[in-house]
Amino acid sequence: MMTKKRIAVDMDEVMADSIARFQEWYGRDFQLELTLEALHGKSAADAVAPEHQPALRAYPNAVGFFRDLPVIKDSQRVLQELAQRYEIFIATAAMEFPNSFLDKYQWLQRHFAFIPWPNYVFCGDKSIINADYLIDDNAYNFDNFRGEGLLFNAPHNAHETRYRRVHSWQEIAEILL
Amino acid sequence: MMTKKRIAVDMDEVMADSIARFQEWYGRDFQLELTLEALHGKSAADAVAPEHQPALRAYPNAVGFFRDLPVIKDSQRVLQELAQRYEIFIATAAMEFPNSFLDKYQWLQRHFAFIPWPNYVFCGDKSIINADYLIDDNAYNFDNFRGEGLLFNAPHNAHETRYRRVHSWQEIAEILL
Numbered sequence: 001m002m003t004k005k006r007i008a009v010d011m012d013e014v015m016a017d018s019i020a021r022f023q024e025w026y027g028r029d030f031q032l033e034l035t036l037e038a039l040h041g042k043s044a045a046d047a048v049a050p051e052h053q054p055a056l057r058a059y060p061n062a063v064g065f066f067r068d069l070p071v072i073k074d075s076q077r078v079l080q081e082l083a084q085r086y087e088i089f090i091a092t093a094a095m096e097f098p099n100s101f102l103d104k105y106q107w108l109q110r111h112f113a114f115i116p117w118p119n120y121v122f123c124g125d126k127s128i129i130n131a132d133y134l135i136d137d138n139a140y141n142f143d144n145f146r147g148e149g150l151l152f153n154a155p156h157n158a159h160e161t162r163y164r165r166v167h168s169w170q171e172i173a174e175i176l177l
Numbered sequence: 178m179m180t181k182k183r184i185a186v187d188m189d190e191v192m193a194d195s196i197a198r199f200q201e202w203y204g205r206d207f208q209l210e211l212t213l214e215a216l217h218g219k220s221a222a223d224a225v226a227p228e229h230q231p232a233l234r235a236y237p238n239a240v241g242f243f244r245d246l247p248v249i250k251d252s253q254r255v256l257q258e259l260a261q262r263y264e265i266f267i268a269t270a271a272m273e274f275p276n277s278f279l280d281k282y283q284w285l286q287r288h289f290a291f292i293p294w295p296n297y298v299f300c301g302d303k304s305i306i307n308a309d310y311l312i313d314d315n316a317y318n319f320d321n322f323r324g325e326g327l328l329f330n331a332p333h334n335a336h337e338t339r340y341r342r343v344h345s346w347q348e349i350a351e352i353l354l
Contacts, residue, residue, distance in 0.1 A: 008305070089305050095294045101278035117272045120304040124295025128185070128266050130307035130323055146307055 004087045007176070008121070008131035009079070010141070011092040011104060014155045015112070015170035016069040017062070019044070025059055026052070039155035044117070060096070060123060066103035071111050080114055088115050091129050094122035094143075135172065139163050181264045184353070185298070185308035186256070187318070188269040190331045193246040193284060195237070196221070202236055203229070216332035237273070244254075248288050251346035257291055259353060265292055268306050271299035290343035312349065314338055327352070 012018040016172055019036075022044040028032045038047040045052060045056040059065050082088060090108060094100050108120060121129065126136070127144035134141060135150045139160045140151030150172065151163040168174050189195040196213075199221040203211045207229055210271030212263060215224040222233040236242050245267050259265060267285060272275050285297060298306065303313070304321035311318060312327045314335045327349065328340040 006305075089302075094299070096246070096283045098279060101282075101299075105272075105275045105278075116301075118300075119305075120272050120301060121305055122271070122278075122299040124293075124297060125266075128183075128268075128296075128298055130305050130306055145254060149333050170340075 004085065005080060005133070006087040006089060006131040007133045008089045008091040008126075008129045008147075010138070010144045010152070010164070011090060011108075011132070012137040012148055013156075014074070014076045014135055014152045015072055015079075015090075016066065016107060017070055019070055019155070020070050021065055022056065022059060023036075025065075026056065027140060029055060036124040036155050041156065041158045043136065045157050061099050064103065065097075066100045069107060074173075076111065078169040078177075079112065079172045082174065083114060085177065087119070089119045089129070089131060090115060091121045091123060091125065091126055091131075091134065091136075093124055093138075095124035096175075114136065133176070135166070180334060181262065182310070183264040183266060183308040183352060184259060184310045184312065184318070185268040185303075185306045185324075186187070186312040187315070188285075188332075189243075190249070190314040191274045191312055191329045192249055192252045192256075192267075192289070193243065194244070194249055195246055196332070197247050198242055199233065199236060200218070202242075203233065213332050218335045220269070220333050238276050240276045241280065243273075243277045243284060243348045244297060249346065251350075253288065255270060255346040255354075256289065258278065260291060262354065264310060264338060266296045266298055266306070266313065267292060268298045268303055268308075268311065268313075270301055270303065270315075274300035310353070 016127045023034045034059040045053045048056055079088060092104060094104055126141040132147040134145050135145060135152055137157055139151055141164060142163055149163045151160060151165045153165055153167045200211045200238060220231045225233055256265060267282060269275040271281055303318040309324040311322050311324060312329055314329045314334055316328055319340055326340045328342045330342055330344045
């Protein structure tokens, strides 16, 4: 029997557009715009004035931050195709933000109902993930990962050069399908 | 450099005494006693009369079920010793009970503060866990696990014979230390 290879997929900025929420809340709280240019090579908190940074660092642990996030383009279609050929697990570093647990769980149920909940992993250190591929926007998650990392392009990781970069779900489809 | 071996540890009936909570709530709701004899070889729900089973199946997803559970004897002391020689991860099948997330997180912070939150894993299918050992009371979690399973003795798993059984944290200390 051929066993399927396994792909682990990060949520934020890979499946869910959390930058959109940072932009929305930053505009709401400070009447300022958080541009993609400002986010180049930086986390959202590091991209704003020092006096606004504590607020932005706190956003992801506010209940509701992860609720109703927009879905990243093509992620549903490509993951549905990948699920025919691979085992798909969701691996999100939710432990950093305990108030995000239910939002993330419900978001997955709503937008990726074809991935069953036994395949959700809320973790911290992703070296615990036993998979062949990890698609993630944070390169440090690949450092002790046993499989192959695919770095999902995001403004903050612009300067990262150590891992294979993918720019879209369409590009992932071309590599893995 | 020697890298530490990694032990993944289940929570319920291994670190946290969830049977105590089943007994407490069953007594509260039905004025009946749930004895360890009745639990021999059975889940809590299967150990009661058919008309009480839906209630018991719902208990673990009630907010508060996992709050303030008693700590299993010697688990703190032995895990603290193991943490000197091994990497310790907590691997709990929390996805089955989304309302348990915060209770479980806070319970770990309170009773096992020496295990950092990046080492918590809330999952479903434990074959995603990349570790050398898994200490768990459910044998099905070992079926696709890449490391060695140690079956923590519990009333419900009395008839399981496929895996090495450990009866106490003291016995785990003797094996792994």
